[in-house]
Amino acid sequence: MPAEASTSRPPSPPLTERQEARRRRILHASAQLAGRGGFDAVQMREVAESSQVALGTLYRYFPSKVHLLVATMQDQLERMHGTLRRKPPAGDTAAERVAETLMRAFRALQREPHLADAMVRALTFADRSVSPEVDQVSRQTTAIILDAMGLDDPSPEQLSAVRVIEHTWHSALITWLSGRASIAQVKIDIETVCRLIDLTVPQE
Amino acid sequence: MPAEASTSRPPSPPLTERQEARRRRILHASAQLAGRGGFDAVQMREVAESSQVALGTLYRYFPSKVHLLVATMQDQLERMHGTLRRKPPAGDTAAERVAETLMRAFRALQREPHLADAMVRALTFADRSVSPEVDQVSRQTTAIILDAMGLDDPSPEQLSAVRVIEHTWHSALITWLSGRASIAQVKIDIETVCRLIDLTVPQE
DNA sequence: ATCAAGTCTGAAACTTGTTCTAGATTAGCG
């Protein structure tokens, strides 16, 4: 029995090497196009051409533009989680460490604002048909935050706090991306919401 | 970045009576179509036909579908603010009153989930070209929350808390609309984030 | 090696948001 990855819903058949390569080319092209121009610049025909794949094939791999961009985000998130694991945040309190982690992620996004635009817009625009994928992104984000808190076994209150932090994170990114909030303001919002953690971590 | 007075950008010429009527018909048609079917059901051709206006005219009044839906949201928000003013929340603490107010708004949205979908998706999908309008919605929301807190002259910390509450509000709505969070969970998230207020309002 | 099933390709078609155009209508003004 081949060990199936725990993350995919219906156990999709394993991809051949060429298929894996195609999928990778597509995600790369998507990130590249998103990197300049953001959401609008990721045009399905261009992604197809740029990744040497027919349009129909692109749609077989990713059933919509939003699916594609959410998958792109999963990809980037994994990368980021790896980076963060290698250099964990150094704050004294859980709240400080979470804020530091999110600010680090934020600085990474600032380096590729167009890519951030494409991914975040796709994420919040996603409808029910993309729920499983969006949920996966959410779980990954939760894992990153819990890592920063240094918790293995969070209480329900702590999970609520983490959910609220994620809400703030996404929405603050949106306001920044659409030019309605400055970088400084996003920082303040993140620090503000992280104070919620202090309410759930009694001692320390 | 012009720090503009609170009302509008370039003083647009006042509308004639027939124009005001057209605008109203359009917004009504928009809300109607959104009411069944949500974001996707608001099709510009249908809005135009249903409000007895040529497509080009619709685009003169609202330069994009997102503009139209954000304007629809402004419209609904004003209505709601009026309703809330008439029956203010009754909690003892500021946090309770804010949570109660938001839950009341949430219940109103639950009665028209498709309309909520259209408005909230438009709001978070809006790009820079819609910033003034989205900002107006944000100011209106802030006003509602400050009303509930019973504050005339909020401190910077309090404004930060309000911003975070708004972030949570929008993002929690999104997760509910896309079926990734239950009504109960949204309630918990709202109550959780409202605790932030306690950190900024010393005592009653 | 061969066959069936599944996959990929290229191209056209369809949908819906958005833009454009030419001609009718309306509003404001002398």
Add this chain to the structure above:
DNA sequence: CGCTAATCTAGAACAAGTTTCAGACTTGAT
């Protein structure tokens, strides 16, 4: 009233996401 500029209308045209289809290519099993 009659003029002019602005507005409105109907409809075509364009753009990009999505679907469809016939035929070529791979893959896996026999």
